[in-house]
């Protein structure tokens with residue numbers, strides 16, 4: 001299928017730099033893309049997020065401006081979160097907005113710098129080919145030269161400060177395309193806390209395409225908060241691929257509270273014995289927002305565990321999609337897999353599709369999964385109102401409570417409060433609810 | 442303060458209250474007893490403004506206003522409080538947060554100054570002491586994982602904190618051990634006041650030894666079929682509701 005979108009981005013690939021193997025990767029990805037196009041509606045992975053409208057659009061890559069655009073730091077400042085901070089605007093690192101004061105055992109570079117210094121160490125990550133047509137945007141990401149963050153933690157080092165990685169598009173970049181490729185590697189027994197933060201000012205309508213690749217070596221632990229609070233006018237596609245070695249632990253929180261149209265593919269491979277994934281997530285949608293989260297966990301070793309609890313809220317004419325697939329491969333005996341997905345519809349016209357999928361090819365596996373779509377509990381609503389809380393505030397309070405499970409374990413109170421506020425803002429009739437939140441502060 | 446006249450209420454397509462009349466003046470305590478399914482909780486729910494209760498006939502006047510026209514939160518601010526027979530668990534909503542939101546929402550609606558957290562906590566401490574409730578319950582989610590007795594005491598604690606003018610207690614004594622029963626009674630008695638009225642729904646005369654009512658009513662089949670003073674409760678205990686039914690039939694005939 002020929003695609004205006006792909007041609008507009010790929011025809012003028014321009015000069016590309018980097019080692020030969022990387023150029024080769026790009027050429028192959030490009031060839032494949034032009035041959036195969038975007039997946040058709042019948043592609044199972046894109047069934048609920050049709051690409052027809054996007055396909056016909058002509059986009060243009062944002063070039064690194066000679067004069068960097070002004071960005072208000074207020075757009076991405078988070079309570080309780082300081083440096084180190086790395087800020088990318090329209091797919092380009094902005095050293096003037098970043099602060100990566102040196103932290104023992106933590107190396108932070110832009111992808112460009114890292115490639116110049118030691119390209120070979122990135123070969124495994126950047127050389128990854130995305131074979132399935134469903135992974136078309138990761139393939140597109142591979143076909144084009146990219147900036148991004150390369151974050152590495154040395155073996156045994158437990159990084160104390162919370163790292164803030166900001167990705168945003170600049171206002172006014174209509175029909176713009178930008179992309180990022182982030183590579184995050186945790187050495188044996190190391191630990192890192194990271195916030196990936198999508199933000200931006202109102203008025204931009206770009207398409208952002210982000211690929212994150214995490215590798216956690218034996219015994220490493222990554223605490224990751226993906227906070228997607230992009231303006232409601234943008235399109236955002238993310239792919240997060242994590243590979244966990246033995247005893248590694250990925251603790252992940254996803255808060256989807258922005259973008260007009262967004263797709264997130266989260267693929268986690270539990271490759272080493274006792275590797276463990278804990279994933280909490282929520283999307284809160286209104287207007288005509290569309291959000292599609294697709295999780296794919298594969299248990300490939302013994303006694304691996306995953307624990308996924310996701311919530312979704314859709315109001316007005318919003319559309320949410322949750323697909324949670326857990327595969328326990330042959331030989332991955334003793335796996336423990338749990339998936340729970342509950343959703344709330346706040347309006348008759350909102351829609352949420354949820355599909356939990358469990359596939360087990362091993363023995364002694366403990367697995368449970370469940371998914372529901374429903375409305376607010378009328379009994380609880382009446383209870384709150386009977387005590388004097390007005391209906392709109394009561395609804396917001398209950399809805400927020402429903403969402404909180406996604407980030408309740410965050411102990412940074414300031415950050416927790418800001419996440420509360422961020423979600424409240426997106427809930428119906430937030431004003432009175434915000435009052436309620438304030439008086440209880 | 443409260444005047445219910447010939448109230449007819451349908452729930453789920455069935456008529457549950459069938460011409461109920463009751464008047465309660467400020468300063469009075471009314472006990473309502475009656476068999477299971479008679480409509481006692483229905484009455485409490487209608488007074489608190491729960492949806493799905495269709496008033497087909499009759500009126501409820503409270504403080505010289507038509508209570509039935511008010512939203513539940515307006516009734517709360519006007520001083521109506523219902524202690525639920527089955528308090529609702531609300532995961533994810535912190536008990537203190539909830540109480541302060543409720544109190545301040547009511548105060549705001551009444552045009553009173555909202556309490557800051559210091560003032561609020563001072564008030565909480567005072568009321569907790571009366572009910573011997575553990576502090577720890579305040580930090581949990583509303584009623585979540587509370588024992589049956591803790592839930593009931595939490596209702597009375599909320600009442601103490603919100604200081605309503607008309608409190609309807611729906612079987613607050615059910616499931617309480619004897620010590621908790623006394624605490625609940627102490628909590629209610631401490632609030633008895635010439636400006637306040639109570640409607641106490643119960644199945645057990647025992648509660649009325651501690652909260653001595655001015656009037657006792659029997660609610661059966663959607664109506665008040667018998668009213669008297671506190672000795673009526675003792676007679677009921679002795680003879681059961683069949684006795685009332687017989688008397689009613691006899692009276693009608």
Ligand SMILES: Nc1ncnc2c1ncn2[C@@H]1O[C@H](COP(=O)(O)OP(=O)(O)OP(=O)(O)O)[C@@H](O)[C@H]1O
Pocket residue numbers: 452453454455457475476477478479480481482483484526
């Ligand atoms: N939503 C409903 N739909 C249909 N019937 C209902 C509904 N709610 C209550 N009822 C019925 O109304 C009747 C009165 O119920 P209510 O709860 O008021 O009784 P009660 O006097 O409080 O009883 P108990 O002593 O057992 O608490 C019962 O027969 C009950 O089944």
Ligand SMILES: [Mg+2]
Pocket residue numbers: 481482483526611612
């Ligand atoms: Mg009842």
